[in-house]
């Protein structure tokens with residue numbers, strides 16, 4: 202049961218705080234998709250999730266690495282499909298093996314790998330309202 206949406210955040214700290222709260226509501230094996238334009242706050246939200254799971258080291262965007270894994274209170278796997286649309290490439294880097302683990306998955310631009318997703322996802326939507334306001338929604 203996800204309780205924190207719909208919310209408007211007014212700066213990146215508020216989006217991180219929302220991620221922090223969200224981290225208390227997830228379970229092993231969850232696959233969360235983060236949908237919205239570049240700069241809408243998806244990665245910022247994941248930073249907050251990791252804070253909420255007692256991860257104190259640096260969290261960076263997986264834009265170029267494609268997959269970042271964090272050994273936090275849960276194993277968090279942060280995936281960014283923006284730059285790579287080729288399914289073969291995702292298969293070659295072992296994406297399906299990640300889904301066999303008991304991690305929790307946060308996926309940006311998940312539509313690019315939608316045929317590889319093994320189960321129902323929790324979908325969050327990020328909207329840019331203006332330079333600082335973001336509307337963050339959860340559609341059940």
Ligand code: ADP
Pocket residue numbers: 210211212213214215216237238239240241242243244245246262309327332333334335
């Ligand atoms: P995405 O992963 O969706 O491309 P990022 O989280 O990497 O987006 O970047 C969001 C950018 O928007 C950052 O530069 C951040 O400082 C800025 N920003 C401005 N207002 C907000 C807000 N309310 N929430 C999140 N980020 C914001």
Ligand code: MG
Pocket residue numbers: 243244262281309
């Ligand atoms: Mg991002």
